[in-house]
Amino acid sequence: MRVASIDQGTTSTRCLVIEDGGAWRIAASRKHGQEHPHAGWVEHDPDELLNNIMSVLEAAGEVDAIAIANQGESCIAWDAETKAALSPVIVWQDARTAKYLAELGAEAEATSRHICGLPLDPYFSASKLAWLLRHVPTIADAHKAGRLRLGTTDAFFLDALAGEFATDVATASRTGLMDLATSQWSDELCNLHGVPRECLPRIGSVDEELGKIKGIPVRASIVDQQAALFGHGCREPGDCKITFGTGAFLLAVAGGERPAQSDLLPTVAWRRGDGKTTFAVEGGVYDAGSALDWARSIGLFDALDELGAFEGPSALSRGIVFVPALSGLAAPYWDRAAAPLFIGMDHATDRRDLVRAVLEGVAMLTVGLIDAAAAVTQLGPSISIDGGLSQSRYFAQFLASASKRTIIVPSMHELTALGLAEFCGLDVCAARANHTRFEPDGSVTDEHHAMFVEAVRRARGWRI
Template structure:
């Protein structure tokens, strides 16, 4: 332990907890980014008069000022992935939390903040810009917690932690935990950490992380991108005066789809599913809609259902597996097309990571569909590498990003092998299946 110079922490975003400021005792379990308990609130806000008024006023202000901040507000839409309405649900439904808020005795934190608080034995209460910007209650244009959104949701800003640079002296791990105090020198959200670990340092660099969900992130340099289709603006990292912004589109169900198929005994080992999919020429008309957590960009329906369509007596497990893997690639195509249409920055390198990126069928089909090369590194668990890179820079172990680029190793570059038009019929049928899966759940039954 004495050899450890410093610690960088990368965590899942959007998952949060609240706790008693005096005792440090949590009021509830972690509420995951995939949690759907606030879906009724989300739908109510998205269809409500208040949001319509905000959009209308913001549209006028954008027309008069051409300020992108107002353009973002004119397109404002809430999702269950954002902390905002899940936290609002907690305040409305857990009396202990509301009471603590009223007495200024409530702390809020995403996983990074909670870990930092526990590792320092309660002496440090903070987050970084990458994690804060992922909550849906942070104002990236002004780089602070949003007073407007928090007033709308009746959330006092006093419950939020201080927001620091991604590279920052966050105190030290208490010596009782590991035997020695270890400086904590970087906090970063997982997708932003993966972006850094992939060395996507330049505007136009693209990173695809396929883990539980799929996340497409584009480096937009020092410019925030405002989206009409639901792409989300993020702070990638802030290191001193350098602030790098990203725009992100996501699909909640990638690895979760494969995990579910395993649970149903559709296959025995992850290694065999590419072979199973390739053993049949197509899915024989079977379509799978991956919507365990709703459908995100560009569909944006939290009430969509997961479904199989086109099943026949002749359908085999291999057809089903192929349909499931194809659905992940089709969602990739949708996200890519949305990004190309909306983001004005020319896309350059496309790099993939995450457990699902090990699936050669999905990777090759995605490359075919988007007609682009996709570079997969040797190390696909890249978020931890990004945290290590940031910590190393903070400590002076590396002096610049050029040194980091030399450490990244490519395992394989997927290149288009089939014309994307060959998938048109299959994708058109899949889109029909998606349309029939929309708005399946009522607001209260999901």
């Protein structure tokens, strides 16, 4: 069996063709634009995303099944009859609804956390969908006419390309509208945000048949991070992975019961055709790869191969700290008013020091996620990582030292695509056979952690 695993991500759409036994090849990758029409707004062109999906699928050649990973919280409105988009895709990074959510108050926050496990943060889909209804007249008109559909990007892709208006439990758990106890849309949360339940897709399992695209069955659809969790081979409680893409996303398997509320978030890892739901705890850093993109754009480095090694002691050990809060701070702070911060420079500081501080800052925020996850579920002794930053040996070693845990970097780093293929029933264990281990070396001390905590404190609340 041959599967086209399509990873529709924040900056690109990639397709890997994966076969039984784990043989794989990259069929194609297509970048797409990202618009920022106002401060804090982040949007994609939905037609560009659809075209890119079809383009990479065509490049895959002859396949037996299709599996698609989505961005998670990014969402859109479209017409039920024509399938035409009625809005841009509002991306998970978008913060336009922060003020509206803050005005809902503490009682609404408690209600949200109780039902869906999520805070009232613009990261999640609910307030974005409500914003579209309130601010785009054509969307309100479509609702009145009974032709409106609302959802995360997966539901749009499946409806437009395969004729199936559906999402899966894991993706639905990222919206802020699903009841974790029932795995169904919550009337109370829909009413809280003003999102009409009848406009939302049905909720199913990750590995059910979801229509066909050009005659090829769609056999799996799920959030990219949950697909990566499965692709890392994480199955048992305490198994943990971190993906370093645009942001950094930690997921740790929690088992068959909803995990206790904590600094991290309870979420659904997956529900398969057997009807059993596996839960996870989740936390994120808004800016990981995007922080490096910014650093490159201002001239701190030119090419990714510059990030593999550095001379001398760490920037942190010399008092140079960077807090990567370009989009604010996610778990456990949930502070959109936080701002990025460089501190500790002197006349001898050069751009290599600063780019090293950026790497270390992402790692230090990630350690906070690891510590928070360990407080909820007993993590194993090692953590598997993937994504662009995982390819920097300096970053992986620093993360091992700062977290005091073994960090494993699989040689096959397209773990989202690998997980998608596994959800389709492929045996791909051979693709995970080789990896590199990084052991803690004691170079990051408690004093360094305290210094970083103080820098985070100074970065918070800046954007009033």
